[in-house]
Amino acid sequence: MKIAVIDGQGGGIGKHITEKIRREFPENTELLALGTNSLATSAMLRAGANEGATGENAVIYNAWRVDYIVGPVSILFPNAMLGELTPKMADAISSSPAVKVLLPLNRSKINIVGIKNEPLPHLIEELVKRLKELTEVNRNKK
Template sequence: MMKIAVVDGQGGGIGKHIVEKLRRELPENVEFLALGTNALATSIMLRAGANEGATGEGAVAYNAARVDIITGPVSILFPHGMLGELTPRMAEALASSPARKFLIPLNRSGIEMVGLKSEPLPHLIDELVRRIKDYLENLEDA
């Protein structure tokens, strides 16, 4: 069974949209784990269709190595990202996880991602879903 961790913080809105779209587009046997930097983010992603949820530094650090795919905004890899909600331990666990990472390049962190076009969030989420679907299909063909 494929397990996808959706990581988000603050209000959980990005994670909510990712979970909703992936839930509609991927097979039923894909399991979604909502990893929130706070309880509100986790709750919002659970209501959007995640199978399980966990909150905080310990939960993110523990589960990062136990999933097949990690997704969320690129700021999940930056210590003190998301206005400080993303701890250095969380960033390290997510970045060092062997899971394949599909991240949305939002420029809210003051870091410029050169070579990327600025797109509205819904377009970025559509592209994220397409790439995860392609990745899973290629795994099945291998």
């Protein structure tokens, strides 16, 4: 099983997601840190990702080579993260056959209705819980 964690800017959200997945999933789970910049990639690598890659081409290339993609919902939006997430990145992520498990952060001009405002640690807890459920379901199908 290969999970891509995608983040940008300082990589803080991706770092926390990576740490939590690393603690909760089996050792043989491959975690790939995909940062929109080197600072984000570096933070996720320090948090326990097996490998890391940075930038537009890395995201486009790897979005099709992983089973799951996790990160903030903004990774689906062109020009998100102060422009770090390019339209090509957003297209590759949203078009990827990987299952996406995303944090519903309302930090931009896009507001997702029906989402309760929870502290980030609670949202990451929910993300990892859902990812576990999905990986179990998919493991049982095989």
